[in-house]
Amino acid sequence: MLIFILKRLGLAVLVAFTVSFISFSLLFMAGDPAAALAGETASGEDIESIRKLYGFDRPMLVQYGDWLISALQFNFGESYYFRLPVSSLIVDRLGVTMTLGVCGITFALLTAVPLGVAAAIRPNSIIDRVALFLSVAGQAMPSFWFGLILIVIFAIQLGWLPPSGASSPAHFIMPTIVLGYYAMPAIMRLTRAGMLDVLSSDYIRTARAKGAPEGRVLFRHALRNAIIPVVSLAAVQMGFMLGGSIVVESIFALHGAGFLAWESIARNDLPTVQALILVFSMFYIVFTFLADVLNAWLDPRMRSS
Amino acid sequence: MKQSSLRHAIAGLAIVAASGAAYADKANDTLRVAFTKELENVDSYFNSSREGVVLQRAVWDGLIYRDPATNEYKGNLATSWEWIDDLTLEFKLREGVTFHNGEPFNADDVVYTVDFVAKEESGVKTQRNVNWMKSAEKIDEYTVRIHLKDKFPAAIEFLSGPVSMYPNEYYAEAGPSGMGLEPVGTGPYKVVSVTPGQHFVLEKNENYHDSPKGQPEIANVDIRTIPDVNTQMAALFSGSLDLIWQVPADQAEKLAEMDQFTVSNESTMRVGYLSMDAAGRSGDTPFTDVRVRQAVNHAINRQELVDALLKGESKVVWTPCFPSQFGCEQDAAAQYEYDPEKAKALLAEAGYPDGFKTEFYAYRNREYAEAILSYLNAVGIESDFKFLQYSALRELNMTGDVPLAFLTWGSFSINDASAMVSQFFKHGSLDDARDDQVLADLEVADSATDPEVRKEHYAKAIERITEQAYWAPMFSYNTNYVSTNEVEYTPTADEVLRFTTMEWK
Numbered sequence: 001m002l003i004f005i006l007k008r009l010g011l012a013v014l015v016a017f018t019v020s021f022i023s024f025s026l027l028f029m030a031g032d033p034a035a036a037l038a039g040e041t042a043s044g045e046d047i048e049s050i051r052k053l054y055g056f057d058r059p060m061l062v063q064y065g066d067w068l069i070s071a072l073q074f075n076f077g078e079s080y081y082f083r084l085p086v087s088s089l090i091v092d093r094l095g096v097t098m099t100l101g102v103c104g105i106t107f108a109l110l111t112a113v114p115l116g117v118a119a120a121i122r123p124n125s126i127i128d129r130v131a132l133f134l135s136v137a138g139q140a141m142p143s144f145w146f147g148l149i150l151i152v153i154f155a156i157q158l159g160w161l162p163p164s165g166a167s168s169p170a171h172f173i174m175p176t177i178v179l180g181y182y183a184m185p186a187i188m189r190l191t192r193a194g195m196l197d198v199l200s201s202d203y204i205r206t207a208r209a210k211g212a213p214e215g216r217v218l219f220r221h222a223l224r225n226a227i228i229p230v231v232s233l234a235a236v237q238m239g240f241m242l243g244g245s246i247v248v249e250s251i252f253a254l255h256g257a258g259f260l261a262w263e264s265i266a267r268n269d270l271p272t273v274q275a276l277i278l279v280f281s282m283f284y285i286v287f288t289f290l291a292d293v294l295n296a297w298l299d300p301r302m303r304s305s
Numbered sequence: 306m307k308q309s310s311l312r313h314a315i316a317g318l319a320i321v322a323a324s325g326a327a328y329a330d331k332a333n334d335t336l337r338v339a340f341t342k343e344l345e346n347v348d349s350y351f352n353s354s355r356e357g358v359v360l361q362r363a364v365w366d367g368l369i370y371r372d373p374a375t376n377e378y379k380g381n382l383a384t385s386w387e388w389i390d391d392l393t394l395e396f397k398l399r400e401g402v403t404f405h406n407g408e409p410f411n412a413d414d415v416v417y418t419v420d421f422v423a424k425e426e427s428g429v430k431t432q433r434n435v436n437w438m439k440s441a442e443k444i445d446e447y448t449v450r451i452h453l454k455d456k457f458p459a460a461i462e463f464l465s466g467p468v469s470m471y472p473n474e475y476y477a478e479a480g481p482s483g484m485g486l487e488p489v490g491t492g493p494y495k496v497v498s499v500t501p502g503q504h505f506v507l508e509k510n511e512n513y514h515d516s517p518k519g520q521p522e523i524a525n526v527d528i529r530t531i532p533d534v535n536t537q538m539a540a541l542f543s544g545s546l547d548l549i550w551q552v553p554a555d556q557a558e559k560l561a562e563m564d565q566f567t568v569s570n571e572s573t574m575r576v577g578y579l580s581m582d583a584a585g586r587s588g589d590t591p592f593t594d595v596r597v598r599q600a601v602n603h604a605i606n607r608q609e610l611v612d613a614l615l616k617g618e619s620k621v622v623w624t625p626c627f628p629s630q631f632g633c634e635q636d637a638a639a640q641y642e643y644d645p646e647k648a649k650a651l652l653a654e655a656g657y658p659d660g661f662k663t664e665f666y667a668y669r670n671r672e673y674a675e676a677i678l679s680y681l682n683a684v685g686i687e688s689d690f691k692f693l694q695y696s697a698l699r700e701l702n703m704t705g706d707v708p709l710a711f712l713t714w715g716s717f718s719i720n721d722a723s724a725m726v727s728q729f730f731k732h733g734s735l736d737d738a739r740d741d742q743v744l745a746d747l748e749v750a751d752s753a754t755d756p757e758v759r760k761e762h763y764a765k766a767i768e769r770i771t772e773q774a775y776w777a778p779m780f781s782y783n784t785n786y787v788s789t790n791e792v793e794y795t796p797t798a799d800e801v802l803r804f805t806t807m808e809w810k
Contacts, residue, residue, distance in 0.1 A: 030694065030696075030697060031693070031694045031695075031696035031697030031699075031700060032696050032697065032699060032700030032703075033696070035695070035696040035697075035699035035700055035703070036694070036695070036696030038353065038430065038431075039352075039353030039354065039430070039431075040353070040695055040715070042353060042430075042431060042433075043432075043433050043728050043733070043735070044702075044703055044728075044733045044734035044735040045432060045433065045733060045734075046430070046431055046432045046433055047699065047703065047734075048734070049425060049432050050428075050430075053428050081345045082345050082346060082501050082502065083345070083346055083351060083481060083482050083485065084482060084485075084486075084501060089501070092501075144533075148535055148536075148539070151536065151539045152539065155539055155543045156539055156542045156543050159543060162543075162545060163536060163539040163540045163543050163545060164529075164531055164536050164539070164540055164545075165529065165545075250532045250533050251533050251535075251536055252536065253529065253530065253531040253532060253533070253536055255343075255502070255503045255530070259532070263343060266694065268696055
């Protein structure tokens with residue numbers, strides 16, 4: 001088991017660095033980092049002097065090598081744009097993103113799993129239809145639209161919630177709903193499908209025949225088995241939320257890591273982008289790993305393999 | 306953007322929803338403002354953003370001040386100045402001024418600041434703002450000389466704009482990063498806190514010297530970065546912001562119809578233009594023929610672009626510089642009236658009776674670029690339209706791979722033609738004309754100390770550039786300022802928010 005984990009982690013680190021190399025080269029192809037750094041007011045001479053100052057005139061491979069050597073010593077350098085250490089910049093922004101991600105996935109799970117179970121108990125009933133409608137709407141509605149609708153209703157018309165910013169828990173309510181709602185449909189559909197499948201299986205019939213109470217059948221026997229693929233999906237969704245909540249962060253002016261990544265790409269801020277890519281890939285790796293452990297706990301059959 | 310119509314629908318919805326009155330934070334004497342862009346560093350020598358200029362004018366002072374209404378130069382940290390010779394400026398400094406941290410202002414601060422920023426290794430972001438200075442020399446406690454590298458008559462303009470004075474002891478210790486996090490200046494507002502890129506809090510400098518900027522009225526200014534314009538508007542409606550700016554024209558029009566907001570529009574120094582590869586740097590291109598370039602100039606209805614798209618205080622521009630800039634002689638420019646038939650005739654004469662196909666680049670205002678494109682299509686110029694990131698297009702510009710592009714230039718708000726025409730026509734990496742005659746005139750105009758001589762040679766250069774139609778200058782930009790009715794502010798034509806001139810009604 002330990003060897004298996006170590007192998008997987010080693011592989012994961014290799015993947016992370018491959019991704020970082022590809023993104024490094026893509027950034028170079030996407031535009032001149034010196035021109036991006038100099039900004040729109042810079043003259044041709046300004047750009048040339050910045051090119052020399054930051055060493056962009058050296059071959060790309062040499063620049064990547066330099067970055068790699070420092071990164072392996074956990075030195076991610078200074079942001080070209082902010083002129084501040086990348087590590088402090090990311091730590092600063094990660095708090096917002098983590099809060100948002102955890103709240104978002106919790107909201108998604110707390111709404112999607114009960115709805116999915118309810119829909120599976122009475123397939124094609126009115127509950128099932130409502131759940132289906134909610135999930136189709138959630139999948140079809142772009143988050144920037146949903147976010148602005150919420151702002152219009154709850155911040156402007158009712159005045160209950162602040163429209164933007166991150167200075168109090170109330171600021172996170174609307175972003176959580178928007179982010180969570182986007183992840184909800186997939187989880188709900190998977191829960192419903194899993195439950196339907198499990199509920200028609202032999203051991204559920206046996207459990208019911210033994211006279212086990214319906215609640216115990218549903219949650220102890222059925223859900224525990226149906227939830228396994230949901231856990232894996234939620235882990236991926238969580239990774240997505242941490243790296244990809246750009247739209248939500250932008251609408252609600254949250255200044256999290258996703259938004260930082262997006263803006264840094266446009267600014268060709270190489271050290272920041274590179275460090276964020278590493279952080280995001282580590283997230284994916286850690287969450288998939290945790291999901292496997294959780295699944296092993298839920299399903300003893302998986303522990304042996 | 307295909308989302309844009311949807312976004313406008315939301316903006317409309319928000320306007321309908323905002324029925325109640327907005328509540329400004331007048332009670333706390335705090336003006337709440339939004340920035341759209343994340344400012345990289347508050348240290349004004351290490352950012353190149355409009356937002357940075359706004360903070361620079363609030364937190365620091367220059368030796369000289371240009372009155373934005375009259376364009377008259379007045380003493381600020383200097384009380385008087387004179388040219389000792391073509392390369393030396395002497396200043397008498399104001400006495401009794403202190404920095405926000407209590408450090409007294411004197412000749413040492415000027416010497417330290419100038420010597421630091423003029424050094425290329427210091428890495429000042431916009432080199433052009435500072436690289437004309439060689440060094441500074443202390444004559445006595447309140448007299449200082451600035452030595453120039455070369456003749457540079459626009460020095461006074463630069464000293465009244467981007468060149469601010471920093472406290473020598475503090476800056477030596479804090480450096481650009483420290484200054485960016487805890488800025489210290491002599492300006493009308495002190496910085497209370499900085500969250501990099503996100504949040505800036507200022508408070509009134511009670512000991513502000515008798516500056517031509519005037520005394521600050523509003524006690525606190527709280528600036529947050531809100532990247533989405535719709536969210537900014539929502540915050541304005543819900544009463545958590547008092548002032549937003551750079552609001553797009555169509556949304557500003559809707560806001561203007563509402564009673565609780567004041568919308569004002571003012572021109573900016575940004576000029577939009579088409580650049581054409583007259584020198585043939587991008588290979589074999591029809592734009593090397595002057596008739597083709599003139600045809601492009603005749604093909605576009607500039608007034609219609611201004612009326613339908615830019616609106617507000619925007620004007621048609623015929624010069625390769627902004628009309629208010631010193632030396633931007635309007636009479637010297639050849640004007641090309643909108644005449645598609647003439648454009649077609651010129652193309653036919655140049656050997657393109659059926660038009661031709663070219664690559665056309667742009668990096669901002671896609672809708673303007675597309676409108677221009679349709680005018681060009683109408684006379685037979687078909688294009689392969691490429692909309693790129695700014696940095697990607699700049700790279701192509703510098704290597705000379707762009708036959709035709711819609712570009713813009715804001716001159717860093719410097720009111721001197723050298724900040725625009727001389728940036729592009731002196732055979733630098735961005736020059737697609739490479740005209741020796743223009744170069745010769747600009748060399749004289751940029752360095753002559755006699756204002757009349759400067760004007761004469763800028764006029765000659767402008768005449769040549771426009772007759773040869775190296776560019777097709779188009780229009781000036783404008784910006785919309787939207788505030789609650791409780792804020793009194795008259796914007797200036799240089800797109801700089803001046804908190805000092807704002808007050809509560």
